[in-house]
Ligand SMILES: [Zn+2]
């Protein structure tokens with residue numbers, strides 16, 4: 001089993017450590033066919049400085065990637081984003097005109113973001129951390145809200161991959177996977193956030209959804225490293241026909 005592409009990597013444009021060319025060097029060592037650079041969207045910037053400072057910076061990254069693409073024959077570089085879902089209606093923190101310019105769109109539900117309203121902040125940040133612990137909202141309702149936010153995003157935008165589904169935020173896997181299958185969106189098996197279980201993969205796979213295995217590397221040395229994710233695939237006996245970047 002080996003990886004043909006890494007569709008989720010960070011650089012020093014966000015909170016990663018390496019430069020784009022460092023990630024490229026590592027991808028070449030791993031003999032990958034494709035590498036995507038996918039910084040967090042701007043809603044990860046104001047609170048935690050994890051993402052690009054504004055959406056236009058994604059186009060700067062795209063320009064830099066276009067330069068490198070001229071030099072590297074065997075490796076196709078993709079300009080992308082890991083956009084944030086910023087309300088329960090599934091809105092992303094990157095305008096659609098910019099998403100349309102990118103080669104690949106990843107989206108995830110993250111806790112530490114700037115939500116688009118007080119109400120969205122309550123549902124995404126407060127309910128998932130303090131709200132249910134204090135008994136202010138039942139856990140099942142929080143799971144339902146998280147799932148709805150992701151489902152709405154998948155329906156609303158042309159998203160290629162949902163990153164680390166269920167990481168830090170409880171979701172209904174079957175429901176999300178069903179919609180992803182219908183909308184042609186992959187679910188990620190993320191090597192950095194190893195919260196997934198074989199059960200998760202079983203449940204999602206039963207819908208026929210496709211998976212992408214990614215490093216979510218934040219250093220160049222992490223690019224292409226997906227050993228734990230591959231072990232999980234083995235354990236779950238996932239059919240490799242359902243994985244877009246492993247052969
Ligand atoms: Zn993420």
Ligand SMILES: [Zn+2]
Nearest residue numbers: 008010082216
């Ligand atoms: Zn990431």
